[in-house]
Amino acid sequence: MARLCLVYRLLEELQAEGCVTVSSTQLGERLSMNSHNLRKDISYIGEVGNWGAGYEVARLKQAIGEKLGLARRRAACVVGLGDLGRAILDHAQRHPGAFVMAAGFDSNINKIETLKSSVPLFPAYQIPEVVRRLRIELAVITVPPSAAQKVADLLVEGGVCGLLNMTPAVIKAARPEVFLTNLCLTDELNMLSALITLNTKL
Amino acid sequence: MARLCLVYRLLEELQAEGCVTVSSTQLGERLSMNSHNLRKDISYIGEVGNWGAGYEVARLKQAIGEKLGLARRRAACVVGLGDLGRAILDHAQRHPGAFVMAAGFDSNINKIETLKSSVPLFPAYQIPEVVRRLRIELAVITVPPSAAQKVADLLVEGGVCGLLNMTPAVIKAARPEVFLTNLCLTDELNMLSALITLNTKL
């Protein structure tokens, strides 16, 4: 149910804009989705709309937040403080969501000491201990591909339950209850490339 | 057909490892997918396997590359040279795919002049012209959310055919033949959060 997450964020925006109620059609318009789909997704949450009139922004937002646990903020971390890792660490603090960046890791101890950051940084070998201590639940992996699997294992050992793997390496989570998203920029651009090719070949 | 893109990259790796043939089962194992699915995807390309024995790595790779246009490299650019944009610009050069980074854009002219980069940098208002001149087909958008739609319009005006929007803003492509992928890190982490919540609520 990825769409509901988008809806949730849109509702935050609408609330900031001072919007009090919205219809599924309006939501669909802003998210480029059709309203049928959204209504079906929302109905999965339960009955939260006003029959005949749209949804109360605040109420719908709260309902989704509760069901999907987006109100609570989980502790997150970034492993691999290269350009991309650092950028994400900063970025995630500027665009907050259902998480709080609580730590950064890197195998290069020099980096740990030199880098300035608003979150505490630790050497990579401390991953299991620190993850457990800080109750970190989410992790973004931005290490070199060859190290991705090892890092993932350490994270899972520490008790992480969600992994966002941004390396081109395809990795596996050691435990089945751990959720893993592979998100490689190269792949995304390749996909677009493929779509364009298929389209123009018509 | 996102899976075929993954297969393609895996085939490159296998080729580097000196592997000559693979079976669909082996591919599936390395990609954490089941072989049925892969075979069906591959069959869409045409008959490229050896009945009874697996696939020749080189041949399969070429077949996919041809069909999906992954052999040719399209020119790409990054708009918005903040931390994330710069990181992606570098990152994309280190992890090459079916594209070549050919330009960077930012509205802050100071930045353009100060930053050092291996690709030429331009002020944002030149987007349509430069995109057309360099025949840029792909673009990564890493500007502040409020500027995302305008930037997208400029890019499309220049003739870009694939957009990778990494801002939380939901944008639309002005022309229908332009492919758009919305890829927001916050959303990805929120999704993981939601999955964890739903899972633990069972």
Place this chain on the structure above:
DNA sequence: TTTGTGTTGTGAAAAAAATAACAGTCACGA
């Protein structure tokens, strides 16, 4: 040669998702 194992490609069945259709409800204005 023959037998057995492993493989591809494809067609059929099952599952999931998207789309459409509609009954029931409310708000508002005449």
Place this chain on the structure above:
DNA sequence: TCGTGACTGTTATTTTTTTCACAACACAAA
């Protein structure tokens, strides 16, 4: 008060995707 228009939630239909099953084929060993 009554009708009109707009909306939700749910059911039905279609489409897409995934999963399963199997015939056709190659290769190695006996």
